Amino acid sequence: MKAFEYATAHSTASARELVADKGAYIAGGNDLLGLLKEYLVEPNILVNIKSLPGMNKIEHARSHWTIGALVTVAQIENDADIKKHFSGLHEAAGDVASQQIRNVATVGGNLAQHSRCWYFRHRDTKCLKKNGDLCFARNGENRYHSLFTGNTCISPVISSLATVFAALDATAIVLREGKEVRLSMAELYQRAWENPLAHNSLGQGDLIVRVEIPTARTRSAFMQVSDKHAFDWALVSCAAAAEVVGGKLKSPRVALGSISNVPHQVETANQFLDGKVLDDATATQAADLILKDAKPLEHNAYKVPMAHALIRRTLLKLKGEA
Numbered sequence: 599m600k601a602f603e604y605a606t607a608h609s610t611a612s613a614r615e616l617v618a619d620k621g622a623y624i625a626g627g628n629d630l631l632g633l634l635k636e637y638l639v640e641p642n643i644l645v646n647i648k649s650l651p652g653m654n655k656i657e658h659a660r661s662h663w664t665i666g667a668l669v670t671v672a673q674i675e676n677d678a679d680i681k682k683h684f685s686g687l688h689e690a691a692g693d694v695a696s697q698q699i700r701n702v703a704t705v706g707g708n709l710a711q712h713s714r715c716w717y718f719r720h721r722d723t724k725c726l727k728k729n730g731d732l733c734f735a736r737n738g739e740n741r742y743h744s745l746f747t748g749n750t751c752i753s754p755v756i757s758s759l760a761t762v763f764a765a766l767d768a769t770a771i772v773l774r775e776g777k778e779v780r781l782s783m784a785e786l787y788q789r790a791w792e793n794p795l796a797h798n799s800l801g802q803g804d805l806i807v808r809v810e811i812p813t814a815r816t817r818s819a820f821m822q823v824s825d826k827h828a829f830d831w832a833l834v835s836c837a838a839a840a841e842v843v844g845g846k847l848k849s850p851r852v853a854l855g856s857i858s859n860v861p862h863q864v865e866t867a868n869q870f871l872d873g874k875v876l877d878d879a880t881a882t883q884a885a886d887l888i889l890k891d892a893k894p895l896e897h898n899a900y901k902v903p904m905a906h907a908l909i910r911r912t913l914l915k916l917k918g919e920a
């Protein structure tokens with residue numbers, strides 16, 4: 599690990615000033631410390647943001663709930679109101695890593711965590727994401743990689759919270775050069791879709807301050823499949839959210855994680871589900887639409903039937919049947 603300075607920020611303005619153009623914010627440190635140890639990032643200063651005031655709260659308003667960027671994953675998991683009103687978010691939080699990690703991992707850090715591609719994580723491998731010439735995964739070990747991508751890099755977004763926030767149509771509020779910018783989950787990762795060097799759309803010094811979740815979708819569900827039951831990232835994850843009026847879905851949204859460099863959403867599938875009474879045939883047709891353009895590679899084709907089953911099950915869970 600390269601030497602660095604360390605400072606604690608007590609305001610967002612001082613955090614931005616301290617991080618300047620070569621520093622990194624540190625929250626729970628679960629992802630950042632691994633990156634530092636492998637020389638994958640080499641900031642000149644770590645700016646501890648855990649003392650920033652007001653960012654560790656979950657607040658309720660009629661139209662939306664606000665989750666501060668310093669709220670921990672365990673806080674979400676243990677919040678009885680979240681469990682009641684956003685059960686999908688509660689389920690996603692409970693599936694993240696292990697209890698010890700959830701106790702310190704923050705919402706901001708979870709959304710901004712970097713790629714888990716093993717070629718990227720290896721300190722001696724210089725792939726496209728590290729300014730090299732090649733994506734080694736394309737013709738190599740791509741078992742954990744994407745079925746959809748907008749560029750040559752096939753490393754998927756693996757944040758469980760991003761998947762469920764996408765289904766809930768949540769907005770990340772990012773402090774960028776002194777001004778608040780509102781980004782949908784699609785926008786928060788759009789740059790990773792376009793540019794192999796990017797993990798998300800955050801620029802140097804951008805600070806996620808909170809996430810706002812609209813209250814309109816009163817039902818939500820999340821499911822993931824992993825190699826290990828606990829302490830593991832998802833091979834595929836799926837979240838669904840909707841309002842249910844007279845037994846019919848209203849404004850449904852389905853999002854998948856670990857299969858694309860953005861949370862994977864297909865608008866035609868959401869439109870197809872709108873106004874439908876959910877049954878197995880409808881859920882199956884939605885899954886067909888969502889995966890229609892999947893482009894499996896040599897070792898990850900298993901993700902297609904896995905995602906198909908997960909979409910069906912998550913939708914039926916939304917209805918209370920899975």
Ligand SMILES: Cc1cc2nc3c(=O)[nH]c(=O)nc-3n(C[C@H](O)[C@H](O)[C@H](O)COP(=O)(O)OP(=O)(O)OC[C@H]3O[C@@H](n4cnc5c(N)ncnc54)[C@H](O)[C@@H]3O)c2cc1C
Nearest residue numbers: 625626627628629630695703704706707708710757758806
């Ligand atoms: C074995 C294992 C299994 C895991 N399984 C899962 C899983 O199933 N699902 C899942 O989602 N995650 C999983 N994780 C990842 C873990 O949840 C993340 O590493 C953690 O949430 C990161 O949060 P943190 O607060 O520790 O971030 P940090 O390590 O502090 O920061 C991570 C990155 O985000 C940046 N950052 C932090 N806060 C902000 C902010 N407010 N604004 C802008 N940038 C910021 C940092 O500069 C850094 O680049 C797993 C991790 C392990 C080790």
Ligand code: SF4
Nearest residue numbers: 715725733751752753
């Ligand atoms: S998938 Fe992306 S991170 Fe992995 S080897 Fe290819 S370019 Fe690098």
